Amino acid sequence: MELMNKIWKLAKNDLKTIVLPEGEEERTIVAVEKILKEGLAKVILVGNKNNILEKAKDLKVDISNAQIEEPEASENFDSYVNEFCELRKKKGMTIEKATQIIKDPLYFGTMMVKMNHADGMVSGAVHTTGDLLRPGLQIIKTAKGTNVVSSAFIMMVPNCGYGESGMLLFSDCAVNPNPNEEQLASIAISTAETAKNLCGVEPKVAMLSFSTMGSASHELVDKVRNATEIAKKMRPDMQIDGELQLDASIVKKVASQKAPNSKVAGEANVLIFPDLQAGNIGYKLVQRFANAEAIGPICQGFAKPINDLSRGCSAEDIVNVVAVTAVQAQNIK
Incomplete structure (x- = not known):
């Protein structure tokens, strides 16, 4: 399709880092191989590293150039917890609560975007739209001059x-x-x-x-x-x-x-x-x-790009949404 070819070309011109919090999901793993092969983005998968690598082996795909993050083992985990606690302190957030919340790959991935360790996030192959929007609104929030996502x-x-x-x-x-x-x-x-x-x-x-x-x-x-x-x-x-x-x-x-x-x-x-x-x-x-x-739904209005997938999506759909998210990240001022 002409439009997606154009979006792919734009994504390749300025590589962005996209985090995929559903890192252990098979369609996501298959998609990552193509994303990396086509040079559409740098990729961070969130999940159990052994599980991800074992599934990639079973699926016969090469994801060796993808970064894999296990939330609790990450060197950034404590800083994410502290930042999230600060963001939500007026809502009664405590370090203890924040520690449990940031263990969730969706919240961990959203914090990666917030802290500039990733340029955007794509989720939804196994999570609902609400699951995606909730941490997005709590952490990323809306762009300047925008009052709604x-x-x-x-x-x-x-x-x-x-x-x-x-x-x-x-x-x-x-x-x-x-x-x-x-x-x-x-x-x-x-x-x-x-x-x-x-x-x-x-x-x-x-x-x-x-x-x-x-x-x-x-x-x-x-x-x-x-x-x-x-x-x-x-x-x-x-x-x-x-x-x-x-x-x-x-x-x-x-x-x-x-x-x-x-x-x-x-x-x-x-x-x-x-x-x-x-x-x-x-x-x-x-x-x-x-x-x-x-093509969509494409999320808009966030301060940084995060996008949703249909739970019935294909690996190819994931590839395309990652490319879209990468181009959105290029346009963040």
């Missing part, structure tokens, strides 16, 4: 002229059930940054609603309209417009009738859904009915 799917729609020759970004489709106006504005900006930094396109962001430019009156419309104004004030350099119906966002003929003065309408390549129900339903409809490929 969200997700984006890169939708690759075959034989489609909408967006960027069939490539569009959908958000938020996996994390926030009902974002408020400020959160929706932050989601729009984060997704625009993802479009620019990861996909290499100039974002044109449509804030979706069942109304176009005042064609309907409702509190749900007001939320999208107000979020649009907030986003524009936060980032006047970005092309963001709304509220827009889906057809007015991507179909030029419809846009010329419903929103003739908009620079985004009819040409949007980033679609911001008003809530999680709409976003999740929307991306799955396009995925199934249009036979589109949905």
Whole structure:
């Protein structure tokens, strides 16, 4: 696929170190061989070293150039415990509690990213999204100027002229059930940054609603309209417009009738859904009915990149998400 080839090329240009806390998981071990062979990233596996090496041997894969970290045996364990305790002291954290928590590979891996011993993290082959987000929000926290972590799917729609020759970004489709106006504005900006930094396109962001430019009156419309104004004030350099119906966002003929003065309408390549129900339903409809490929969910809004996997992922999926995470790390300022 052209986009992933581009992302792989970017990842190879500036190698980043990605920690994989599910180091004993077989698909992860298989993926590591390809990541290292292709030169996409440096890799740190978290887990029992003997178990990891034994599984690699059984799977007949070479992971000899991967770094393996056992949390309790790590020379950094005590410093991670102390730092985590400091981060959470207002929540009643103690050294004793922190010591037990940092033994968890997910927390240990997140602390590696926090302490700049890794540039990003990928998990989710055996853990839930909540398992990933919890330490991320506690330790990494949100990026400056962002008040919410969200997700984006890169939708690759075959034989489609909408967006960027069939490539569009959908958000938020996996994390926030009902974002408020400020959160929706932050989601729009984060997704625009993802479009620019990861996909290499100039974002044109449509804030979706069942109304176009005042064609309907409702509190749900007001939320999208107000979020649009907030986003524009936060980032006047970005092309963001709304509220827009889906057809007015991507179909030029419809846009010329419903929103003739908009620079985004009819040409949007980033679609911001008003809530999680709409976003999740929307991306799955396009995925199934249009036979589109949905790349993601890509986490955005963290101060440093951590990304989720589907528990049904393949080794190839892990390779690609590591490459995505590496490119995100390159864009951290």
